[in-house]
Amino acid sequence: MERFLLKNIDNPESHRLAFYEAEGGYGSLKKALSLKPEEIIGEVKNSGLRGRGGAGFPTGMKWDFASRDPKFPKYLICNADEGEPGTFKDRPILEKNPHLLIEGMIISAYALKAEKGYIYLRGEYPYAKVVLEEAIKEAYEKGYLGDNILGSGFKFDLSVHQGAGAYICGEETALIESIEGKRGQPRIKPPFPVNVGAWGMPTVVNNVETLANIPLIIKIGSEEYKKIGNPECPGPKLYCVSGCVESPGVYELPMGTTLREIIYEHCGGIRGGGELKAVIPGGISTPVLTPDKLDTMMDFVSLPKVGSMLGSGAVMVFDQSVCLVRVCWRAMKFFEHESCGKCTPCREGVSWMRTVLERIESGFGRKGDIELLQDVASNIAGKTFCPLGDGAAGVVLSFIRNFPEEFDYHIEHKKCMVEA
Amino acid sequence: MDEIKEILKKYPDRRGALLPTLYVAQKAYGWLSQEALEEAAKALNLPPATVKGVATFYAMYKHKPMGRHLIQLCTNVACMIMGAERLVDLLKERYGLEPGGTTEDGRFSLVIMECIGACDRAPAMLVDTDFHADLNENNIFEILEKYE
Numbered sequence A: 001m002e003r004f005l006l007k008n009i010d011n012p013e014s015h016r017l018a019f020y021e022a023e024g025g026y027g028s029l030k031k032a033l034s035l036k037p038e039e040i041i042g043e044v045k046n047s048g049l050r051g052r053g054g055a056g057f058p059t060g061m062k063w064d065f066a067s068r069d070p071k072f073p074k075y076l077i078c079n080a081d082e083g084e085p086g087t088f089k090d091r092p093i094l095e096k097n098p099h100l101l102i103e104g105m106i107i108s109a110y111a112l113k114a115e116k117g118y119i120y121l122r123g124e125y126p127y128a129k130v131v132l133e134e135a136i137k138e139a140y141e142k143g144y145l146g147d148n149i150l151g152s153g154f155k156f157d158l159s160v161h162q163g164a165g166a167y168i169c170g171e172e173t174a175l176i177e178s179i180e181g182k183r184g185q186p187r188i189k190p191p192f193p194v195n196v197g198a199w200g201m202p203t204v205v206n207n208v209e210t211l212a213n214i215p216l217i218i219k220i221g222s223e224e225y226k227k228i229g230n231p232e233c234p235g236p237k238l239y240c241v242s243g244c245v246e247s248p249g250v251y252e253l254p255m256g257t258t259l260r261e262i263i264y265e266h267c268g269g270i271r272g273g274g275e276l277k278a279v280i281p282g283g284i285s286t287p288v289l290t291p292d293k294l295d296t297m298m299d300f301v302s303l304p305k306v307g308s309m310l311g312s313g314a315v316m317v318f319d320q321s322v323c324l325v326r327v328c329w330r331a332m333k334f335f336e337h338e339s340c341g342k343c344t345p346c347r348e349g350v351s352w353m354r355t356v357l358e359r360i361e362s363g364f365g366r367k368g369d370i371e372l373l374q375d376v377a378s379n380i381a382g383k384t385f386c387p388l389g390d391g392a393a394g395v396v397l398s399f400i401r402n403f404p405e406e407f408d409y410h411i412e413h414k415k416c417m418v419e420a
Numbered sequence B: 001m002d003e004i005k006e007i008l009k010k011y012p013d014r015r016g017a018l019l020p021t022l023y024v025a026q027k028a029y030g031w032l033s034q035e036a037l038e039e040a041a042k043a044l045n046l047p048p049a050t051v052k053g054v055a056t057f058y059a060m061y062k063h064k065p066m067g068r069h070l071i072q073l074c075t076n077v078a079c080m081i082m083g084a085e086r087l088v089d090l091l092k093e094r095y096g097l098e099p100g101g102t103t104e105d106g107r108f109s110l111v112i113m114e115c116i117g118a119c120d121r122a123p124a125m126l127v128d129t130d131f132h133a134d135l136n137e138n139n140i141f142e143i144l145e146k147y148e
């Protein structure tokens, strides 16, 4: 497949405005400015684009809600927090193709009649900050940003807001709190950000990859766009693959490419000719899968049918040498560290699950610990303020359901199956 | 102060400028001492308690002095299965450096990170703002020895 999101990223000049323009960049913006905002929203709706940040919400619908709200000013925020462990797909866009994102944001802002935008960039990406700020400067100089963009009368200002190391700030309402200069704790929904977002105003939060798809939709039109990948949720998709494969990395493929194709054709199979044991398909918050699910299409509709989720498209591959109890424990340590503490089931429950997993992992597991974990997890699921707690519970349940023998072995033999 | 003026232009109110202002203060003082926090509060005309409440929420704001170089090493799942925990042990053996601690000579501080978006080249770390990946037991010291 011809690459669009990662086009030219191997060229050392790919982040420069002159290079981007020479490759046809900002052509979609010029086309978009000749359309009415409603027409652009219509195109995005018709394209079937679904948000790439994890939840898969239809982008056109979100825009429609925000644009129908009569309040002004409106804000457009790009979610570049990329905190989900296993995820590094937005990073090449931010570092190598920043003008694609900026062009996507300007078109989106024009469609939404938003005059101010922020890129909420995780603090762990200092190099991306330098690249983005330079690219924004270039775009101002060329009249793509600022007052009266390309003589159209449309005004849009854009700046980078640097996060400070809190995973929960990837959640859109916590992110908004953080931009407002507050502790990054999620807000109750409804009201949704499209109506009451940043500084109480209608706000669209979209992922980097989502916004980077907009210039393509405008360029080829929604009908052509729909022909890419699974028609039920079309478009190009970035899959970032890590763990026990020969060639880990970010791959731009049609949405709905199977796990098998991703792992065995694009990533060269399991490293050292090893045997596959487990796959986490969408980042650490998504339920783990067994190898018999390899023919599942990696998209928003197919993965739920086998008990998982597309999440951020972060494929984590584990071969027989990896202890899954340890992976599960480490995941829980992460959630414990990142729980914002606002609701009790998440704050207490996740910490408890980590404690029990830790004792199983280190050879002090007790009979009944598995049931205990299941019980705690069931008491978290559905009772939390935001999806972080739910995700943590789902992860534990999926590991126990799919790999019970590893947990049993640990408890019974006080050691790991893998080391045995 | 000029820097803060520039920051304020980007936000509709003063509170919005708080996170970037805290970064400016941290850079100036090396960490967010009481003095640094008060300065940030004054610059934005916010109550010091508000400023402190926000600063303590975020892991990248430091509330004690740091070494000359900050090692931020990831041990999340992808890095863990590629041997990151062994690197943590080695840092302790070689420099006496514990997670959350600083070497006696003030050269390095170590913070354990939760995925820094380099899982395809695990294990990975940031040293100050420099990014280093594909670490192993040897090259980690070759890299670190360049930081005086």
Ligand SMILES: Cc1cc2nc3c(=O)[nH]c(=O)nc-3n(C[C@H](O)[C@H](O)[C@H](O)COP(=O)(O)O)c2cc1C
Pocket: A050, A051, A052, A053, A054, A055, A056, A057, A059, A079, A080, A081, A082, A083, A084, A167, A168, A169, A170, A171, A172, A173, A205, A206, A207, A208, A210, A211, A386, A387, A388
């Ligand atoms: C705990 C948590 C962390 C999240 N982290 C991110 C993130 O790092 N990046 C992201 O784009 N979305 C993240 N999301 C999803 C956002 O809340 C939101 O759905 C997304 O930014 C919307 O953009 P999209 O529709 O383009 O996907 C996270 C959600 C939760 C609950």
Ligand code: SF4
Pocket: A168, A186, A338, A339, A340, A341, A342, A343, A344, A346, A347, A384, A385, A386, A387, A388, A389, A390
């Ligand atoms: S589920 Fe966890 S992270 Fe989400 S609001 Fe509750 S305590 Fe905070």
Ligand code: FES
Pocket: A085, A086, A087, B074, B075, B076, B077, B078, B079, B080, B114, B115, B116, B117, B118, B119, B122, B123, B124
């Ligand atoms: S797990 Fe270490 S960089 Fe992602």
